[in-house]
Amino acid sequence: MFTGLSAFPLTPLANDAVDESAFVGLIRRLSAARVDSITALGSTGSYAYLSTEERQHVARLAVEHAGDVPVFVGIGALRTSQVLTHLEHAQQAGASAVLLAPMSYQPLTDADVVGLFDTVTAHSSVPVIVYDNPGTTHFTFTTELYGRIAALPGIASIKIPGVPADPQQAQARVREIRAVVPAHVTIGVSGDAAAAAGLNAGCDAWYSVIGGTLPGPARYITRAALDGRADESAAASELLVPLWELFAEFGSLRVVAAIAEHLELAPRACLPLPIRGLAEKQRARVARIVDDLGLDHQP
Numbered sequence: 001m002f003t004g005l006s007a008f009p010l011t012p013l014a015n016d017a018v019d020e021s022a023f024v025g026l027i028r029r030l031s032a033a034r035v036d037s038i039t040a041l042g043s044t045g046s047y048a049y050l051s052t053e054e055r056q057h058v059a060r061l062a063v064e065h066a067g068d069v070p071v072f073v074g075i076g077a078l079r080t081s082q083v084l085t086h087l088e089h090a091q092q093a094g095a096s097a098v099l100l101a102p103m104s105y106q107p108l109t110d111a112d113v114v115g116l117f118d119t120v121t122a123h124s125s126v127p128v129i130v131y132d133n134p135g136t137t138h139f140t141f142t143t144e145l146y147g148r149i150a151a152l153p154g155i156a157s158i159k160i161p162g163v164p165a166d167p168q169q170a171q172a173r174v175r176e177i178r179a180v181v182p183a184h185v186t187i188g189v190s191g192d193a194a195a196a197a198g199l200n201a202g203c204d205a206w207y208s209v210i211g212g213t214l215p216g217p218a219r220y221i222t223r224a225a226l227d228g229r230a231d232e233s234a235a236a237s238e239l240l241v242p243l244w245e246l247f248a249e250f251g252s253l254r255v256v257a258a259i260a261e262h263l264e265l266a267p268r269a270c271l272p273l274p275i276r277g278l279a280e281k282q283r284a285r286v287a288r289i290v291d292d293l294g295l296d297h298q299p
Contacts, residue, residue: 002127004205005211005215006208007030007218008043008207009030011041014267020057027061030211036070038069040073040074041055043074055089059090059095063095073095073098080120083100084123097128097156099159100129102137107139113139118152129156130150150181156185158186159189163197167201170198170201189205189206190208193241195218196225199222213265246286259290261277
């Protein structure tokens, strides 16, 4: 369950409320594309901007419309008591696993983060995915900390923020992490531009932003890598370099929202304020690249 492509859909908003129809459409699209799992309420799903009630509703919608595709649900929050509430709601919704990032306003210590995961795993009846996303949480896991947390009962996977571009360095990084985590804990790469490199270096999964809106190309890259066709996987990712460059320039959330809006999968201005979408000229660039790459014709 913690291998292959895990697609992270947007949680589109309209008039400052969750657009249920658009969200359900994205979930059904992912189910039809046969992704390996769906991660609702990840950073791409804007979980930190939603109320407890909204998050509970989104979790239920995701599970209800995912068919037989496993659904993972993000439960990160500023306070441990809030995390446990989100955990309970995710379990009630039927989530197959939960995804936990250490959120904070005050900087967290390693001891704080270990304590958080220790508490959550003790209360969880489903597996827990460690969500290392320093770009949004501003907390960076060390390799040693991966090992400490992965040793807790119930930890199933670690989402790492990327690997070096050089293949040998990428393989060395994955081996370094594997050396400190139990064999049953999978390693999932994120940072979409680095996904093919991570998978080809030995990662088990891709926790994917683009996969939540354009599952077809992401699934091809994943399958090629996991089937041992490293050159095909790398070449397919190379074709998407114009898209990865947009991610680097504007941030993946804003770009994937613009793609979803361009393809009419989400309403205009679907991100939660104060996050504003791209300006008109920027949106035109995104649309042109999507069209030039033929992504408007792919699921």
